[in-house]
Amino acid sequence: DFSTEKCKQTGVKLVSVCFRVLEASIAENKASLKRTHTEVWSDSPNPHDRKRQDNCPVGLKNVGNTCWFSAVIQSLFNLLEFQRLVLHYSPPARMQDLPRNQKEHRNLPFMQELRHLFSLLVGSKRKYVDPSSAVEILKDAFKSSESQQQDVSEFTHKLLDWLEDAFQIKAEEDREGEKPKNPMVDLFYGRFLAVGVLEGKKFENTEMFGQYPLQVNGFKDLHECLEAAMIEGEIESLHSAENSAKSGQEHWFTELPPVLTFELSRFEFNQTLGRPEKIHNKLEFPSMLYMDRYMDRNRDITRIKREEIRRLKEHLTVLQQRLERYLSYGSGPKRFPLADVLQYAMEFASSKPVCTSPVEDINTTAPPGGTTAQLPPPARQVFSPAPTEGSGSGPQAQQQQRVSIHKPFTQSRVPPDLPMHPAPRHITEEELRVLEGCLHRWRSEVENDTRDSFQTISEIVPYRLHAVLVHEGQANAGHYWAYIFDPHQQRWMKYNDISVTKSSWEELVRDSFGGYRNASAYCLMYIDDKKPFLIEGNLICICKVTHLLVSYELSTQAMMTPNMQGVIMAIGKSRSVYDKCGPEAAFFKALKVEYTRLLRLAQEDTPPERDYRLQHIIVYFIHNQAPKKIVERTLLTQFADRNLGFDERYECKSIMKVARAKLELIMPDEVNMEEYEMWHQDYRKFRDATVFLLIGLELFLKKSYVEALMYLIYAYQYNKELLAKGPYRGHDEELIAHYRRECLLKLNEHAAVLFETGEEIEVNTGLSIMNELVVACIPLLLVDEMEEKDMVAVEDMRNRWCSYLGQEMEPNLQEKLTDFLPKLLDCSTEIKSFHDPPKLPSYSTLELCERYGQVVTSLTPSRTPFVGVTALFCLI
Numbered sequence: 124d125f126s127t128e129k130c131k132q133t134g135v136k137l138v139s140v141c142f143r144v145l146e147a148s149i150a151e152n153k154a155s156l157k158r159t160h161t162e163v164w165s166d167s168p169n170p171h172d173r174k175r176q177d178n179c180p181v182g183l184k185n186v187g188n189t190c191w192f193s194a195v196i197q198s199l200f201n202l203l204e205f206q207r208l209v210l211h212y213s214p215p216a217r218m219q220d221l222p223r224n225q226k227e228h229r230n231l232p233f234m235q236e237l238r239h240l241f242s243l244l245v246g247s248k249r250k251y252v253d254p255s256s257a258v259e260i261l262k263d264a265f266k267s268s269e270s271q272q273q274d275v276s277e278f279t280h281k282l283l284d285w286l287e288d289a290f291q292i293k294a295e296e297d298r299e300g301e302k303p304k305n306p307m308v309d310l311f312y313g314r315f316l317a318v319g320v321l322e323g324k325k326f327e328n329t330e331m332f333g334q335y336p337l338q339v340n341g342f343k344d345l346h347e348c349l350e351a352a353m354i355e356g357e358i359e360s361l362h363s364a365e366n367s368a369k370s371g372q373e374h375w376f377t378e379l380p381p382v383l384t385f386e387l388s389r390f391e392f393n394q395t396l397g398r399p400e401k402i403h404n405k406l407e408f409p410s411m412l413y414m415d416r417y418m419d420r421n422r423d424i425t426r427i428k429r430e431e432i433r434r435l436k437e438h439l440t441v442l443q444q445r446l447e448r449y450l451s452y453g454s455g456p457k458r459f460p461l462a463d464v465l466q467y468a469m470e471f472a473s474s475k476p477v478c479t480s481p482v483e484d485i486n487t488t489a490p491p492g493g494t495t496a497q498l499p500p501p502a503r504q505v506f507s508p509a510p511t512e513g514s515g516s517g518p519q520a521q522q523q524q525r526v527s528i529h530k531p532f533t534q535s536r537v538p539p540d541l542p543m544h545p546a547p548r549h550i551t552e553e554e555l556r557v558l559e560g561c562l563h564r565w566r567s568e569v570e571n572d573t574r575d576s577f578q579t580i581s582e583i584v585p586y587r588l589h590a591v592l593v594h595e596g597q598a599n600a601g602h603y604w605a606y607i608f609d610p611h612q613q614r615w616m617k618y619n620d621i622s623v624t625k626s627s628w629e630e631l632v633r634d635s636f637g638g639y640r641n642a643s644a645y646c647l648m649y650i651d652d653k654k655p656f657l658i659e660g661n662l663i664c665i666c667k668v669t670h671l672l673v674s675y676e677l678s679t680q681a682m683m684t685p686n687m688q689g690v691i692m693a694i695g696k697s698r699s700v701y702d703k704c705g706p707e708a709a710f711f712k713a714l715k716v717e718y719t720r721l722l723r724l725a726q727e728d729t730p731p732e733r734d735y736r737l738q739h740i741i742v743y744f745i746h747n748q749a750p751k752k753i754v755e756r757t758l759l760t761q762f763a764d765r766n767l768g769f770d771e772r773y774e775c776k777s778i779m780k781v782a783r784a785k786l787e788l789i790m791p792d793e794v795n796m797e798e799y800e801m802w803h804q805d806y807r808k809f810r811d812a813t814v815f816l817l818i819g820l821e822l823f824l825k826k827s828y829v830e831a832l833m834y835l836i837y838a839y840q841y842n843k844e845l846l847a848k849g850p851y852r853g854h855d856e857e858l859i860a861h862y863r864r865e866c867l868l869k870l871n872e873h874a875a876v877l878f879e880t881g882e883e884i885e886v887n888t889g890l891s892i893m894n895e896l897v898v899a900c901i902p903l904l905l906v907d908e909m910e911e912k913d914m915v916a917v918e919d920m921r922n923r924w925c926s927y928l929g930q931e932m933e934p935n936l937q938e939k940l941t942d943f944l945p946k947l948l949d950c951s952t953e954i955k956s957f958h959d960p961p962k963l964p965s966y967s968t969l970e971l972c973e974r975y976g977q978v979v980t981s982l983t984p985s986r987t988p989f990v991g992v993t994a995l996f997c998l999i
Contacts, residue, residue: 697774
């Protein structure tokens, strides 16, 4: 019931809306083709849009032209072996000291940020997370301005370099004096042999590679790119006995990395225009790549095959024509595959006739009397010709319509007993048998010839496509995303910044091969299909991920690092104060909550396997009556920890800023920093003593007494130095003394048994154990005369060897025993110098507590120490 004017207004509005929609669509399409402005994804105002759904992979927020970062990081994160290495990375113990060089100043903090980012990608409840902290560190690594798009290959090179350096620093610390093993190098780097001729002189040299560069222009698939990359220049002189003036070289892979990455060079510089241009040519690549033909061990056979291929290409046209004759056989206008023709001929020869004469077939199906009276209605319509012009409608015309023209060879009606296929009228069994043999042989020959036309080299080095990094746009601008294969769900996923969606091989091909919407693959990541550990295995357990999220340590020794879980819980309990009174009031509330929790832990009587001193430095300080200022500053330091800035709750960042401001206000004369550092050094020594004891006990329980001895020796020594400052500075001394004693007794007995064999090798081994280990450690047991059990143990060891005196034995054994006994019976308590203590591995607080608790629980109950812990004082 609208008026005319209203209809006009409504129509105008509809047209306006349509134009706006169309304009928006065009703008969106243009934006997808070329992105020139900085992109920053803003958080959706709807909380549901930010919630992770059903353990779907977590996306990465674009914080300003960082799609290149997201594409590379997601590809690496989905390599479970790489993920495991990052999440289990523990920084060097010296990280708290000032960095010694630029690499430590830059790479170690980045490694920590990457570790935290990975933990969020595993355990976050959000649909996507913010990588700003890691990206911020990377900014100085690129010379280009922040507004420009970063090069994926440049970033990947830089990233691998940084990771290699970070793991190298750690490896050198863990394996001092030995050649360190770098897991990043083992995972991503391979080697190739360059064999060539330069001005008539042959050369060979081995080089290492990470990303292997491949030219795209002029090639149709990945194998053509590889073939071109492996051969440069004229190389005939390599294969001949005589050197020539030609120069060139071949590359042969000697060692392929578990993760094989190809960098596809799709950008080239246009000299005429004076600017870079992107190559949009189509380049195909397989989901399974076989690398045998490029391996050095197959050099000879590959050269032979390449020569064969060269000759075959010369006859390619002939071969294709021959194949075409097999696949399209016949002399008439219609052609059929020859194998099918032979098969049809065999079917014809094998068919059995049902009648003797085709005339009889025709007579049995012809209408009687030449009429259509007995035909069913459809047949009458077929056989009755349509009336023609001028035929009239009288009786004569009607009679003409009733008379059918019989066409026996085009009759549409098929008798019930007529066979579906024609058959020969006369064929003997012998003729059929001969024909059958010939046809089968001919068919087999045709199939073999067809198959041989497509025969290739046997492949046994399979690499499966793991990730494809795609660039859409031109040389000066564009957008990156990644397709990554999920081996558990057996499907491809598309990672596009915050969006992670299901995809398919067809979509990947469309966007990656090139020639469609200016999008094409820029980097291919293949993984060794024979090494399932790269993508399989259990992810880090959820409790450890949670610990990484809330207890993100800056140091493996954890003397300065707080228990972040307690801090975050305390901040959570101060939320109401934060909302009412602001961040400073909430800070004091959270501080009091956390200290109260730690004080309560210090007051509990706990079994040794649950030693809270290991879990938190402040509990250790409370046990040992540390000055109030030391405790306060340490507690304040944990609230100022920068890792609180990664928590998704805004109050954590605010309280962290308040704590940092409070730290800056503390004057130098308020806290004795030398005393402060001394207390923290004592805690370091306490943790070191714990690690020595832990490893020593684990080795002892495995009956590895030689390896266990040194750890137990240094555990006792470190612990004794701590206990000299107070009874709660270290562990139960009797526990360590007992296993140190037992370890020496076990070694003494083992050496005596070897001596009794009389065999030269065993005797020398036994005496070596005694001289280098047992005799060297006896003064440690005699230095403290109060340790009666140690004195008894020394006498038992001496008596064991003195029992051989007076026994009959070979002269050479008697001579060895005579030389050895004075060393054993030496009453001097002079302690021999030992080698440096064993290198300690780095354990996180969680891992150290878990392993220490397990080993103490497994000890004999009678030997388990009891440490009754009570609060000695109260600071508040």
